[in-house]
Amino acid sequence: MGEGTVASPVKPPQGIRPTMSHRARVDPIRLPVARTAHEDRSFWRTYIFSTDHKTIAKQYLFLALFMALLGGYLVYVMRWQLAFPDTSIPGFGFVGPETYNALTTNHGTIMVFFVAMPILLGAFGNFLIPLMIGARDMAFPRLNMLSFWILFASSLVIMSSFFVPGGAAAAGWTGYAPLSARTEYTGVNWGINLWLLAHALEFASFLMGGVNFLTTAITMRAPGMTFFRLPLLVWQQMTASVIFLLSVGPLIAGAVMLLMDRLLGTSFFVPEQGGDPLLWQHLFWFFGHPEVYVLLMPGLGAVLEVLAVFSRKSIFGYRWIIYSTISVGFLSLIVWAHHMFISGMDPRLAMPFSITTILISVPIALIVFSMILTLWKGSIRFTPPMLWALGFIVMFILGGLTGIVLGSAPVNIQVHGTYFVVAHFHTVLLSVVIFGSFTGIYFWFPKMFGRMMNVPLSNLHFLLTLIFFNLTFFPMHAVGLAGMPRRITNPLQYEFLQPVQSLNVYITLSALGLTLAQFLFLINFVWSIVAGRKAEDNPWESATLEWTAPSPPPHGNWGDTIPTVYRGPYEYSPPGVREDFLPQDLAPSARSD
Amino acid sequence: MRMAVVSEQSAPARRGKIAVWWLIASEVMIFGGALSCYILARTAGPGWSAEAAHLSAILATINTFVLLTSSMTMAMAFAAYQKADQRGVCRFLLCTILLGLAFLGIKAYEYISHIADGLAPWSGSFWSFYYLLTGLHALHVIAGIIVNIILLLAAGKGLHTGYRIEIAGLYWHFVDIVWIFLFPLLYLSY
Numbered sequence: 001m002g003e004g005t006v007a008s009p010v011k012p013p014q015g016i017r018p019t020m021s022h023r024a025r026v027d028p029i030r031l032p033v034a035r036t037a038h039e040d041r042s043f044w045r046t047y048i049f050s051t052d053h054k055t056i057a058k059q060y061l062f063l064a065l066f067m068a069l070l071g072g073y074l075v076y077v078m079r080w081q082l083a084f085p086d087t088s089i090p091g092f093g094f095v096g097p098e099t100y101n102a103l104t105t106n107h108g109t110i111m112v113f114f115v116a117m118p119i120l121l122g123a124f125g126n127f128l129i130p131l132m133i134g135a136r137d138m139a140f141p142r143l144n145m146l147s148f149w150i151l152f153a154s155s156l157v158i159m160s161s162f163f164v165p166g167g168a169a170a171a172g173w174t175g176y177a178p179l180s181a182r183t184e185y186t187g188v189n190w191g192i193n194l195w196l197l198a199h200a201l202e203f204a205s206f207l208m209g210g211v212n213f214l215t216t217a218i219t220m221r222a223p224g225m226t227f228f229r230l231p232l233l234v235w236q237q238m239t240a241s242v243i244f245l246l247s248v249g250p251l252i253a254g255a256v257m258l259l260m261d262r263l264l265g266t267s268f269f270v271p272e273q274g275g276d277p278l279l280w281q282h283l284f285w286f287f288g289h290p291e292v293y294v295l296l297m298p299g300l301g302a303v304l305e306v307l308a309v310f311s312r313k314s315i316f317g318y319r320w321i322i323y324s325t326i327s328v329g330f331l332s333l334i335v336w337a338h339h340m341f342i343s344g345m346d347p348r349l350a351m352p353f354s355i356t357t358i359l360i361s362v363p364i365a366l367i368v369f370s371m372i373l374t375l376w377k378g379s380i381r382f383t384p385p386m387l388w389a390l391g392f393i394v395m396f397i398l399g400g401l402t403g404i405v406l407g408s409a410p411v412n413i414q415v416h417g418t419y420f421v422v423a424h425f426h427t428v429l430l431s432v433v434i435f436g437s438f439t440g441i442y443f444w445f446p447k448m449f450g451r452m453m454n455v456p457l458s459n460l461h462f463l464l465t466l467i468f469f470n471l472t473f474f475p476m477h478a479v480g481l482a483g484m485p486r487r488i489t490n491p492l493q494y495e496f497l498q499p500v501q502s503l504n505v506y507i508t509l510s511a512l513g514l515t516l517a518q519f520l521f522l523i524n525f526v527w528s529i530v531a532g533r534k535a536e537d538n539p540w541e542s543a544t545l546e547w548t549a550p551s552p553p554p555h556g557n558w559g560d561t562i563p564t565v566y567r568g569p570y571e572y573s574p575p576g577v578r579e580d581f582l583p584q585d586l587a588p589s590a591r592s593d
Numbered sequence: 594m595r596m597a598v599v600s601e602q603s604a605p606a607r608r609g610k611i612a613v614w615w616l617i618a619s620e621v622m623i624f625g626g627a628l629s630c631y632i633l634a635r636t637a638g639p640g641w642s643a644e645a646a647h648l649s650a651i652l653a654t655i656n657t658f659v660l661l662t663s664s665m666t667m668a669m670a671f672a673a674y675q676k677a678d679q680r681g682v683c684r685f686l687l688c689t690i691l692l693g694l695a696f697l698g699i700k701a702y703e704y705i706s707h708i709a710d711g712l713a714p715w716s717g718s719f720w721s722f723y724y725l726l727t728g729l730h731a732l733h734v735i736a737g738i739i740v741n742i743i744l745l746l747a748a749g750k751g752l753h754t755g756y757r758i759e760i761a762g763l764y765w766h767f768v769d770i771v772w773i774f775l776f777p778l779l780y781l782s783y
Binding site for chain 1: 604607608611612615616618619620621622623624625626627629630633634637638714715717718721722724725729
């Protein structure tokens with residue numbers, strides 16, 4: 001790389017005449033802070049329409065937390081209805097079957113696309129990739145701003161869909177055709193059109209974001225930052241971006257086809273007119289399953305960073321984790337039909353998709369074992385982010401195990417469409433979205449906001465979340481094995497579900513506890529931003545580059561020079577050296593040994 | 594087109610080129626997904642050939658020629674930029690834009706004559722796929738023309754960001770290649 005702090009003007013191609021108006025263009029990203037700081041910094045450009053990757057990351061974070069409240073409110077109404085069917089729900093009223101369908105659909109959509117992705121990719125990726133690789137900003141700062149505002153528009157669209165005639169989309173978060181393809185099946189017209197529009201904007205936003213992430217990580221690394229000196233989080237974000245870019249295309253085509261079915265009266269997915277409803281399921285899950293790994297990888301990345309720092313040990317198997325991540329990314333593209341074992345697709349396909357599904361647990365297990373071996377014989381510091389990282393390992397293993405069970409077609413066919421599946425994907429996905437996200441938020445909060453979070457409140461939040469998380473989702477496996485189907489409005493309508501109704505009440509009360517525990521975080525979060533103890537530059541004694549910048553980093557991240565990298569990201573307790581850790585930008589000659 | 598060594602390029606040129614390659618990768622998956630659906634649906638059901646016979650292979654051949662020529666003029670625009678020939682850049686960009694518009698004109702004529710014959714998107718599976726695939730492609734042609742117009746306006750004022758011609762060219766050639774797949778699959782296979 002070796003690019004300096006001040007940009008060289010764009011080199012003219014060979015043979016260009018000096019008379020051409022070849023104005024020396026200065027690359028603003030490479031300018032030292034002293035020069036960028038003089039640009040106009042009105043309130044709007046600083047806080048709202050900012051091109052600073054750190055501000056944009058915070059915008060993603062705030063948007064996601066707001067949408068999490070909305071998604072949480074929807075699930076509160078659903079759980080109340082399941083525990084005490086057809087009673088008036090405090091803060092909502094009565095729920096009919098049509099409303100319930102809209103609630104499940106939008107709970108799924110909002111939590112996956114407007115909470116998990118904005119936090120794990122939008123906030124973590126934007127904040128950390130430039131800081132960790134030693135860049136002053138993303139490769140395309142204005143595109144970055146556009147990505148966020150398109151997502152913002154998308155979230156406005158999904159929220160407005162609740163207020164149009166017919167109500168919000170009610171065809172499930174997977175939008176299975178023909179349910180989603182014709183208005184008469186759900187009674188919802190504009191709701192589903194807006195739901196599709198929100199997806200289109202969301203995909204556009206994260207496509208631009210993914211291109212930006214990849215270009216940044218490939219072209220903007222600081223001098224000395226080779227690919228195998230990158231922190232694992234950057235690798236994981238890059239792999240997540242690649243999988244997203246490669247898997248979302250067919251669904252974009254599918255969404256256009258669905259929209260044509262709805263608006264133009266074509267029949268791609270409508271069987272009575274020669275269409276194929278299974279085609280939609282293939283297109284949806286070709287994206288839908290890799291999407292799980294798109295969310296998982298940034299979560300894994302955050303946990304790996306935290307494990308190394310608070311074990312005071314180098315990551316076990318750094319390169320093998322990278323190779324495993326890439327294998328997981330590849331395999332995730334060829335497992336999708338395990339969602340469709342009972343859909344009526346050719347049953348001969350069940351075997352190959354079972355095999356790839358179970359195969360993907362091998363590289364995942366390799367990463368998890370590397371996490372455990374990183375802890376082995378480390379000097380573990382039980383800080384709040386470390387607690388969340390440890391919680392992640394335990395909960396992720398628990399959720400992953402039922403994944404292997406479900407990957408096998410014979411078992412899957414028995415429990416398909418029951419609460420066992422709901423319990424599985426909430427355990428495994430929330431271990432990423434809750435435990436992975438909080439690992440990252442508690443760890444990088446000092447860098448983001450320049451203040452420390454309250455430790456006792458953080459620990460209490462972790463403890464209550466861990467307890468209520470298990471009280472909520474563990475019994476759900478039992479309810480599912482008892483045969484309770486997903487997406488039913490009133491379990492009491494079925495005689496065979498009478499015995500598990502007490503468990504349904506129990507799950508609802510636990511889910512309320514889980515929700516209330518999150519307000520501890522919100523209080524801590526807001527209070528710490530305003531009045532937390534001031535954070536040092538490197539409060540956790542971490543070796544990666546983001547901690548060499550001030551807390552919070554100014555526009556441009558570092559002063560006049562960007563750091564030069566001399567070593568890998570995890571040199572903790574290195575042998576034969578007095579220091580506890582060696583930061584990545586520490587020159588070999590500067591060591592005190 | 595000059596295959597430049599990446600490390601010799603200026604930072605913005607290098608960033609732009611890498612970004613466009615990733616964009617193209619995702620676009621390949623969009624068209625790949627749609628084309629796979631079409632091929633699978635077509636091999637699964639009979640009666641598609643009779644529908645496909647309504648299409649005019651002659652018009653499509655002319656259109657293929659128009660679009661391929663536009664790729665050539667796009668490459669010549671970049672070659673002119675490398676020789677610092679500002680007038681050449683403008684001239685060849687204008688040619689590319691006009692050829693793109695000609696492609697869209699012929700495509701529009703085809704659409705109008707099909708619809709006049711009662712062959713609309715809702716007239717059966719073949720026509721659904723025909724309008725989906727060619728419509729998506731036409732949207733990409735429109736996007737490429739807009740990009741080229743922006744470059745033409747910029748080139749009129751000087752050439753200081755001429756590397757963008759190469760980046761836009763990558764995209765334009767990709768749109769061409771998509772058509773190379775659509776042409777035989779829709780027009781020639783019946």
